[in-house]
Amino acid sequence: MAFASIFVPNFPVQAVVRAEPAxxxxxxxxxxxxxxxxxxxxxxxxxxQMGIEIGMTKTDAEQFASAEIRPRSSAxxxxxxxxxxxxxxxxxxxxxDTAQDTIVLDLAGLVSLFGAEKDIxxxxxxxxxxxxLHVNAAIASNIETALIAARGFAGITVIPAGEESxxxxxxxxxxxxxxxxxxxxxxxxxxAACSDLAKLPILDLSERLGQEGVRLHALARGASERAxxxxxxxxxxxxxxxxxxxxxxxxxxxxxxxxxxxxxCARLTARSLGAAAIRVRFELQPSFxxxxxxxxxxxxxxxxxxxxxxxxxxxxxxxxxxxxxxxxLRLQLNPPGAPIRKITLAADSARPRATQGGLFLPSFPDLExxxxxxxxxxxxxGEGNVGSPSLTDTYRPGDFQMRRFLTPREAVKTDRGSDxxxxxxxxxxxxxxxxxxRVFRPAVPAKLDLHAGCPTRVAxxxxxxxxxxxxxxxxxxxxxxxEDPWQQDExxxxxxxxxxxxxxxxxxxxxxxPNSGIYRFYYDSLRxxxxxxxxxx
Amino acid sequence: MSSKTxxxxxQVESSLARRGGLAARVASPFQYRDRPIVETAPxxxxxxxxxxxxxxxxxxxxxxxxxxSGRTSLLVxxxxxxxxxxxxxxxxxxxxxxxxxxAEAAGVxxxxxxWVRCRNVDQAxxxxxxxxxxxxxxxxxxxxGDTPARVVRYVPLQVWFRFRRAVERTPTIFxxxxxxxxxKTCASLVLSLHAQEARWARTSERAGNSGQLLPxxxxxxxxxxxxxxxxxxxxxxxxxxxxxxxxxxxxxDDRGDDADFxxxxxxxxxxxx
Numbered sequence: 001m002a003f004a005s006i007f008v009p010n011f012p013v014q015a016v017v018r019a020e021p022a023x024x025x026x027x028x029x030x031x032x033x034x035x036x037x038x039x040x041x042x043x044x045x046x047x048x049q050m051g052i053e054i055g056m057t058k059t060d061a062e063q064f065a066s067a068e069i070r071p072r073s074s075a076x077x078x079x080x081x082x083x084x085x086x087x088x089x090x091x092x093x094x095x096x097d098t099a100q101d102t103i104v105l106d107l108a109g110l111v112s113l114f115g116a117e118k119d120i121x122x123x124x125x126x127x128x129x130x131x132x133l134h135v136n137a138a139i140a141s142n143i144e145t146a147l148i149a150a151r152g153f154a155g156i157t158v159i160p161a162g163e164e165s166x167x168x169x170x171x172x173x174x175x176x177x178x179x180x181x182x183x184x185x186x187x188x189x190x191x192a193a194c195s196d197l198a199k200l201p202i203l204d205l206s207e208r209l210g211q212e213g214v215r216l217h218a219l220a221r222g223a224s225e226r227a228x229x230x231x232x233x234x235x236x237x238x239x240x241x242x243x244x245x246x247x248x249x250x251x252x253x254x255x256x257x258x259x260x261x262x263x264x265c266a267r268l269t270a271r272s273l274g275a276a277a278i279r280v281r282f283e284l285q286p287s288f289x290x291x292x293x294x295x296x297x298x299x300x301x302x303x304x305x306x307x308x309x310x311x312x313x314x315x316x317x318x319x320x321x322x323x324x325x326x327x328x329l330r331l332q333l334n335p336p337g338a339p340i341r342k343i344t345l346a347a348d349s350a351r352p353r354a355t356q357g358g359l360f361l362p363s364f365p366d367l368e369x370x371x372x373x374x375x376x377x378x379x380x381x382g383e384g385n386v387g388s389p390s391l392t393d394t395y396r397p398g399d400f401q402m403r404r405f406l407t408p409r410e411a412v413k414t415d416r417g418s419d420x421x422x423x424x425x426x427x428x429x430x431x432x433x434x435x436x437x438r439v440f441r442p443a444v445p446a447k448l449d450l451h452a453g454c455p456t457r458v459a460x461x462x463x464x465x466x467x468x469x470x471x472x473x474x475x476x477x478x479x480x481x482x483e484d485p486w487q488q489d490e491x492x493x494x495x496x497x498x499x500x501x502x503x504x505x506x507x508x509x510x511x512x513x514p515n516s517g518i519y520r521f522y523y524d525s526l527r528x529x530x531x532x533x534x535x536x537x
Numbered sequence: 538m539s540s541k542t543x544x545x546x547x548q549v550e551s552s553l554a555r556r557g558g559l560a561a562r563v564a565s566p567f568q569y570r571d572r573p574i575v576e577t578a579p580x581x582x583x584x585x586x587x588x589x590x591x592x593x594x595x596x597x598x599x600x601x602x603x604x605x606s607g608r609t610s611l612l613v614x615x616x617x618x619x620x621x622x623x624x625x626x627x628x629x630x631x632x633x634x635x636x637x638x639x640a641e642a643a644g645v646x647x648x649x650x651x652w653v654r655c656r657n658v659d660q661a662x663x664x665x666x667x668x669x670x671x672x673x674x675x676x677x678x679x680x681x682g683d684t685p686a687r688v689v690r691y692v693p694l695q696v697w698f699r700f701r702r703a704v705e706r707t708p709t710i711f712x713x714x715x716x717x718x719x720x721k722t723c724a725s726l727v728l729s730l731h732a733q734e735a736r737w738a739r740t741s742e743r744a745g746n747s748g749q750l751l752p753x754x755x756x757x758x759x760x761x762x763x764x765x766x767x768x769x770x771x772x773x774x775x776x777x778x779x780x781x782x783x784x785x786x787x788x789x790d791d792r793g794d795d796a797d798f799x800x801x802x803x804x805x806x807x808x809x810x
Contacts, residue, residue, distance in 0.1 A: 361623065362622060362623050362625075364673050365625060365671055369673075370673065373667050373671035376667050380660050381655050381656070381660050385655070386651070386664075388647055388649075388650055388652065389635075389637035389650070390647060398638070400637045402652075405651045432801045433581065433582050433610060433614050433798060433801065434613070434800060434801060435610055435760075435762050435803075436609040436636065436639050436643060437609070438634040438682065438683065440634070494735050514604045514605055514732070515603075516605070517604055517605035517732070518605060518760060536802070537605055537610065
């Protein structure tokens with residue numbers, strides 16, 4: 001049985017660099033504390049070489065002109081920790097969340113899947129790099145040895161079973177994380193390395209240092225055994241970014257969103273999942289007037305400074321470029337309306353589509369591409385004007401609703417998942433061709449001459465004609481209990497139009513003007529007027 | 538002989554390419570290219586299928602005529618036929634005139650139809666462009682039937698050329714419904730429709746010589762349907778004799794240039810009746 005431990009050295013700095021990769025090239029110092037008592041809590045190698053030290057005040061650190069000073073970000077550390085856990089779950093289902101910067105994986109049975117233990121270590125390193133983290137990984141036969149080796153040795157370390165003591169002997173005592181008192185005692189004894197500790201007799205050590213001495217002795221020999229505390233797999237994927245200066249325009253915002261989406265998709269890829277929905281939340285900069293105590297006036301979820309948007313995807317996707325295009329299009333349609341100071345991006349995870357389409361089935365639009373096309377069209381015609389029509393269960397003339405467009409494969413899945421309320425399409429009889437109807441939206445006002453209750457002449461939109469044949473009245477009414485009831489007398493009228501055009505004629509030329517036609521008129525009893533609903537065509 | 542011809546062609550093309558002529562811009566401009574066999578799909582109206590051989594895939598088909606000429610019935614019938622074959626269709630509706638109720642009564646599977654409701658021609662053309670570029674649709678219909686003909690006339694010819702080029706070599710049927718023909722040579726098939734006569738179950742009677750309509754009452758006369766005349770204005774497939782005969786389909790050898798077809802009103806599918 002083998003265990004792997006992954007350790008992220010200098011975790012606070014790596015968490016910030018993961019969100020802003022450009023900072024990796026520069027000297028970086030992280031500060032923490034309430035102004036003016038801010039002090040440096042972490043530095044990267046370049047900053048340390050320049051002379052910036054941990055504990056230095058912000059003012060002192062700012063003397064180094066070329067160094068970047070950033071506040072320590074708990075949100076970014078939380079996201080980096082979540083990414084670290086995802087790296088673990090990408091390899092093994094059984095992992096231990098040891099610390100914010102450390103995890104342990106159970107590698108039992110994984111050799112047949114990933115190859116030798118060295119290959120597993122390499123794989124972990126590659127996955128970590130893809131998620132923006134540079135880690136130390138160590139593989140050993142017990143948990144504690146793997147943990148100590150990951151913290152003590154850089155890069156990938158594989159410790160063969162039985163050689164734990166030999167490998168750990170090079171490490172200092174501090175790698176075993178002794179208490180301050182024990183560390184001082186050992187220092188006085190001249191015990192500096194693990195090899196020195198391992199050579200001490202266990203009984204004498206127990207008499208002098210108690211149980212801690214025994215524990216440290218076992219750790220130094222690589223003989224400590226304990227069970228793995230298995231962490232529950234998380235299904236939430238969230239990335240956050242707090243901005244020093246609020247962003248107002250779409251282009252810089254897209255840049256930041258792209259960066260977050262890259263991280264989110266890398267995490268999803270590591271877990272072999274896709275995003276079924278993307279939720280974006282912006283914390284907006286309040287205007288000067290609104291800034292006065294809005295936090296007390298509104299609960300957190302209804303605060304006016306929040307902007308939330310959700311994008312449902314037809315298939316689980318993890319292509320960050322495609323997702324960014326979708327987000328951009330949605331944001332163009334509904335801009336936030338105020339500068340953004342904090343971005344939160346979350347994904348609802350789902351298993352990616354694994355089935356292949358039938359070889360002899362008609363081709364369908366590529367679902368990810370189709371979603372993008374629909375979003376682009378929605379940008380042109382408006383969000384509610386593109387989709388699939390769906391008839392509603394009502395007698396109200398012309399009533400329908402627009403639904404999200406699903407390709408047949410998805411529609412089948414949705415129908416299976418739903419309660420079956422969707423109306424099936426009617427079976428088509430090939431022997432008859434149905435006369436179709438064109439609707440005028442909104443209905444066109446008309447003037448009608450009636451004789452004994454029957455229309456004889458009509459006029460609408462500059463057209464004037466005589467009624468040749470009429471069918472009606474077909475009286476309908478409904479929804480009297482609602483605010484928008486209807487009560488109409490419908491007529492199907494065949495009209496022979498006059499040849500001479502009149503002012504307001506809807507047809508530009510005499511060739512395209514109809515000589516005759518069958519139209520549906522209705523008298524709206526509530527509005528007390530005649531209207532043309534449409535034409536049979 | 539053929540090797541000599543190809544060697545000569547290569548020599549001409551290379552010398553033209555050196556001079557920066559046509560051959561510099563177009564690869565092998567003198568190479569003979571086989572025209573692909575036009576694959577067609579039925580419209581669902583047997584007389585039209587007999588007349589045209591069906592709607593050509595990868596081509597632009599134009600249907601034009603005045604209102605009430607049966608354009609929409611033909612369009613909806615084609616949509617029903619394609620959706621019944623499990624294909625995904627898109628309808629770009631320039632004046633938001635599509636009636637889902639009558640379409641469903643005609644057999645269109647609405648869940649397989651992407652309906653784009655536009656407010657003007659510009660929106661319709663942009664949406665069509667995006668849909669064609671997206672690909673994968675069995676049929677894309679652009680309905681400009683209610684758009685004034687003078688507005689559609691202003692659509693530059695290059696737009697139709699672009700559409701034709703984009704849809705070429707794809708299995709998509711691109712159908713345009715208008716009041717007048719505008720795509721000119723870009724259309725592989727152009728059909729002109731004319732209204733013939735309406736059929737009523739019992740025409741409202743007129744009282745004696747006065748000619749005045751008698752007051753109708755239920756059950757009064759009912760609209761049964763209408764008859765339309767379709768005329769082939771242009772058909773590339775027909776001109777080149779490239780009918781695609783499908784199994785169990787018989788085409789008459791003496792096809793004329795026009796055909797009558799009748800449509801019937803389905804009362805059960807229309808609103809409250």
